Amino acid sequence: MHELSLAVEIVGLLERHAHELQRITRLTLDIGTLSCVDEQALRTALQAALIGTLADGAEVVVNIIEALALCLDCGQTFQPPDRIEPCPHCGAFRKRWLSGEDFRLRSVEGTPA
Numbered sequence: 001m002h003e004l005s006l007a008v009e010i011v012g013l014l015e016r017h018a019h020e021l022q023r024i025t026r027l028t029l030d031i032g033t034l035s036c037v038d039e040q041a042l043r044t045a046l047q048a049a050l051i052g053t054l055a056d057g058a059e060v061v062v063n064i065i066e067a068l069a070l071c072l073d074c075g076q077t078f079q080p081p082d083r084i085e086p087c088p089h090c091g092a093f094r095k096r097w098l099s100g101e102d103f104r105l106r107s108v109e110g111t112p113a
C-alpha cells in the first residue's frame with residue numbers, strides 16, 4: 001500500500017497551495033513506468049485522501065512517462081521494457097536512466113483564492 005502514503009504526500013503538497021487557491025479542480029501527475037507506482041491504486045488512494053481537502057473532487061490527470069535509457073557503452077538511447085534489459089544495439093548492461101523513474105506532481109489548477 002505504498003500508493004496510500006504517496007497519496008498522503010500529494011495531499012500535503014496540495015495544501016501548500018491553499019493560500020493561493022480556493023479550490024483545486026485539477027492536478028496532473030507524472031508517473032514513470034519504472035517508478036513502481038500503480039496508477040489505479042494511486043487513483044483509488046487519492047480519491048479517499050482528497051476528501052475534505054481543498055482538492056476534494058478534483059480531476060486527476062496522469063501522464064505516464066516511458067522509460068528511456070542511455071547505453072554507457074555505445075551511447076545510444078533505447079526504451080527497455082524493464083530495468084534489467086540490455087542495450088539492443090550492443091548488448092551492454094551498463095546504462096543510465098534518462099526518464100521513467102519520475103513520480104511528481106506536475107501541475108495544479110484551481111480557483112484563485
Ligand SMILES: [Zn+2]
Nearest residue numbers: 071074087090
Ligand atoms: Zn549499447
